[in-house]
Amino acid sequence: MRVGFLMLCHDGLDRAAQVAGYWADRGCPVVIHVDRRVSREAYDTLVAALEGRHNIRFSERFRCEWGRWSLVAATLAAARVMIDEFPTASHVFLASGSCLPLRHISQLRAYLAERPGVNFIESVTTEDVPWTKGGLDHERFALRFPFSWKRQRKLFDLSVRLQRRLGYRRRIPKGLVPHMGSQWWCLTRGTLQAILDHPRRAEFDRFFKGVWIPDESYFQSLVRLCTDRVESRSLTLAKFDYQGKPHIFYDDHLQLLRRSDCFVARKIWPRADRLYATFLSDRTATESRAEPNPGKIDRIFSKAIERRTRGRAGLYMTGRFPRVQTDAGRTCARYVVFEGFGDLFEDFPAWAARTTGLRAHGHLFGPERAEFADGQSVFSGALSDSATLRDYNAVAFLTNLIWNTRGERQSFLYGPRDTVAAGDFFPYDLNADVFAITGAWAIPLYLSGRPVIEIRKQAAELQRIEGKHLDHLRSRWAKARVHVWTLADFIESPVEPLQTMIDEIGNKAGLRLTEAPRMRDLTGFGQFLQDLRNEGMQPWLVGDLRTGDSAPDRPARPKPYAVR
Incomplete structure (x- = not known):
């Protein structure tokens, strides 16, 4: 059982080098994609830091942008390198440069060996997705998105409104049922190769190039065409706030990460020295082999989101001023x-x-x-x-x-x-x-x-x-x-x-x-x-108060006089 890792990196390259070296030194092939927006000097520094490791490769570089096809293209390029150059890799694990392994690689190998042929990828239909933000769930497949949501927000919104008014709808390729889920997955070699070599791959790529946030739907949809052995969950711990932005883990989250029993976590703060020192060591090899269960810490994140969105009743502060029309408590006590x-x-x-x-x-x-x-x-x-x-x-x-x-x-x-x-x-x-x-x-x-x-x-x-x-x-x-x-x-x-x-x-x-x-x-x-x-x-x-007793002596009202 040999697990290969794909890493998508765009910043914090020094930490990405540490993690890549950790996996490579323990017998795991690693393919790294570095965003083309990263300077040549920073890229060369990363290559030099990993030089000498025979099981590390670098894939073709793409200029990646959130919500665009470029992220899928970068993943496909890295996956092709993994399939072609490391024939012994039985599973391929997608991670980012800000990911951190929480358990020793031996535990991951043992876990996958006990579940041969199973693909771990969150893959659910649009009707069952509660986490989409911005109102675009099925519409992300039915409309076109020629403009960047981050750089051209006004044009993006105008385009969506216009297509809705005109009743425009794209044709979904026959036989394809759109699914969505987390970007981070672990697929078997056979499943990933079937996606890369699918006879209708060019048709699917053309369709998903027009989809909004295709990295959350491309593999999640195609995996359903290539295998029936899908366990719809991710082995990566990734938590998001109420706006859909990822939670960042710091040094004081050490025990929280351990409790999750997940194999990998994102997104780690680059300066979290204690986390990197703790988890990038072989001490984790003797730790628990429990089932990954991020639900153990869901209550904490739910409470954090509630605190962020609702605050504490009656507490007025610069970091979180209550919204009078929506928050329940204007004060904290009776x-x-x-x-x-x-x-x-x-x-x-x-x-x-x-x-x-x-x-x-x-x-x-x-x-x-x-x-x-x-x-x-x-x-x-x-x-x-x-x-x-x-x-x-x-x-x-x-x-x-x-x-x-x-x-x-x-x-x-x-x-x-x-x-x-x-x-x-x-x-x-x-x-x-x-x-x-x-x-x-x-x-x-x-x-x-x-x-x-x-x-x-x-x-x-x-x-x-x-x-x-x-x-x-x-x-x-x-x-x-x-x-x-x-x-x-x-x-x-x-x-x-x-x-x-x-x-x-x-x-x-x-x-x-x-x-x-x-x-x-x-x-x-x-x-x-x-x-x-x-x-x-x-x-x-x-009210109706009776006249009662006369008032005590008061200065009399002065009489008006007419002056002629």
């Missing part, structure tokens, strides 16, 4: 927003902290400063209470606060006087619990003792801001858990809403309300609202 409670009750954050166990802040987005719990001026993660710094990016301020304090549930007060950007954010956050008393903004205006005529415009503006914010809370797209009461309804029966609030927060199961927060003195508040109405401002968000 938090509570109290709207209007600070206006209605005295020292409400202290009561909330005692009763619910929350870390209760004041108005984090207040106009003067961020009112952190316990009067702190700098909070977790070096967050400053400066309103200017906070409002530079209010959303980032909130998400950072929640991220920095994960493990401890936060709460804060919010109202129409606060930074609007935050109020447009948390209604659409799954982690937000919002309890709102509408119209409570009128209480501080009432307690200020200012004339109603001076307050009217401010009251109208606060009501407008809160009304717009309520539209967000009641939006069909809102994801927060929202409870809204009008001020009139809440004052009429405050215990029931407070108990609902405690039950919803749920920090302490079965907790009953034993201490109510202290409500502000609202004697005369109803008359104040009536005075607002008399001035032409309708406080409809307050």
